[in-house]
Amino acid sequence: MRKLGLAAAATLALLGSEADAKTTVIYAGRVIVDPDKPALGASTVTVTDDRIVSIDAGRTPAPAGTEVVDLGDRTLLPGLIDLHVHLTGDPGGDFRSEAVDPDEWGVVVGVKNAAITLRAGFTTVREAGSAQYSAFSLRRGTTAGFIEGPRIIAAGPALSIVGGHGDVTGFREDVHDVLDQGYTCTGPVECAEKVRKASRAGADIIKITATGGVLSQQGRGLGGHFSKPELESIATTAHSLGLKVMAHAHGARGIEDAAAAGIDTIDHGTFADDAALKVMKAKGTYLVPTLMAFEGVRERLGKGIYTPTVEEKVRMTMGIVGQAVGKAKALGVPVAFGTDAGVFEHGRNGGEFALLVKNGLTPREAxxxxxxxxxxxxxxxNEIGRIAPGMSADMIAVAGDPLSDVTTLEKVDWVMARGRIAD
Structure with missing residues (x-):
């Protein structure tokens, strides 16, 4: 009797969960299920809870009790992914705010920016560096549906060399000691320890600053920072924990060393030359160009926003921005989308598409x-990036055809993330 009772209870629970499931039927004039495939004509996409259930040709009748979304002649396509954002910051802030604003303020700013980013059509983002727990708190909030925002793959604080890009610089040494979040490292052993520390804290990915940076107060150019043994230790340790590594990297030799060590993505990649890109190709390393970041920087040059140290590095960089995209394509290096939102205003992420096309990608590739x-x-x-049965219900709708005109992605009309329709 007891076994029968348990089985009956399980059956009732299953029936109850099915009864509580929410189904949404979406009608669209055109559907891009995968940018590598021909677009479909008028179609019906059915979603139950947070999963895509089916894609059918034409307008199939919606079952009673389902929510119906009629997008008219708009194009439905997979939710967009930005692999490099900083949700907890806005552009143009004084670097000294690090000594003034509490980490909690970053969460407040991040709630604002998460909603803006989602409404711009980005249903998944990789948060590329924040205070210790701010991005992790945002990740939890958007997952639970407490706040409106995309799926967040969060790095937490970046690993850097002492005094390098990613470390707190520009202050007195006693102030550095107070602000230090404990993620600088020297030598392979200490770098492995800091990867494990980031993993323990909750990082989904390890972010490192493999070279100097444009916007930090560290003024010694954009060359490589970590030694080859340090890079190898970071990559090996992260991979042993099931984590990938993303590297902020501008200078060619720093890019080459990071790729050779097994780092998974090179973000920015500004001065990548053929030698560096050939190593990236051999290692399967992705390039994440972040071209919009330089648009944001360009708009703020000469306005007293950046210090002289930063302005000098900006002017050194501007003439070559974007050239790595065409070179990467020619050599077969995969180019993935990332913007560095936070260096420019959140919500303008879609401007990256036109810049990728300007620098060598086709609209379909972008x-x-x-x-x-x-x-x-x-x-x-197998979770995101396509519209297919079983995939996460992350979709957006735009007017026009983004496979021929990517600027249509700068104005998104409708967004669904994990089965939830954005406000």
């Missing part, structure tokens, strides 16, 4: 960079 290619870079290609 859309793939933010869907299928970015999903593979995250090893989430």
């Amino acid at each position: 859309v793939a960079a933010a869907t299928t290619v970015a999903a593979r870079a995250l090893s989430m290609e």
Whole structure:
């Protein structure tokens, strides 16, 4: 009797869960299920809870009790993925705010920016560096549906060398000691320890600053920072924990060393030359160009926003921005979508598409960079990046055809993330 009772209870629970499931039927004039495939005509996409159930040709009748979304002649496509954002910051802030604003303020700013980013069509983002727990708190909030925002793959604080890009610089040494979050490292052993510390804290991915940076107060150029043994230790340790590594990297030799060590993505890649890109190709390393970051920087030059140290590095960089994209394509290096939002205003992420096309990608390749290619870079290609049965219900709708005109992605009309329709 007891076994029968348990079975009956399980059956009732299952029936109850099915009864409580929410189904949404979406009608669209055109559907891009995968940018590498021909688009479908008028179609019906059915979603139950947070999963895509089916894609059918034409307008199939919606069962009673389902929510119906009629997108008219709009194009439905997979939710976009941005592999490099900083949700907890806004552009143009004084570097000294690090000594003034509490980490909690970053969460407040992040709630604002998470909603803006989602409404711009980005249903998954990789948060590329924040205070210790701010991005992790945002990740938890958007997952639970407490706040509106995308799926967040969060790094937490970046690993850097002492005094390098990513470390607190520009203050007195006693102030550095107070602000230090404990993620600088020297030598392979200490770098392995800091990877494990980041993993323990809750990082989904390890972020490192493999070279100097443009916007930090560290003024010694954009060359490589970590030694080869340090880079190898970081990559090996992260991979042993099931984590990938993303590297902020501008200078060619720093890019080459990071790729050779097994780092998974090179973000920015500004001065990447053929030698560096050939190593990236051999290692399967992705390039994440973040071209919009330089648009944001360009708009703020000469306005007293940046210090003289930063302005000098900006002017050294501007003439070559974007050239790595065409070189990478020619050599077969995968180009994935990332913007560095936070250096420019959140919500303008879609401007990256036109810049990718300007620098050598086709519109179809640019859309793939933010869907299928970015999903593979995250090893989430069976979860996001396509519209297919069983995939997460992450979809957006735009007017026009983004496979021929990527600027249509700068204005997104409708967003669904994990089965939830954005406000």
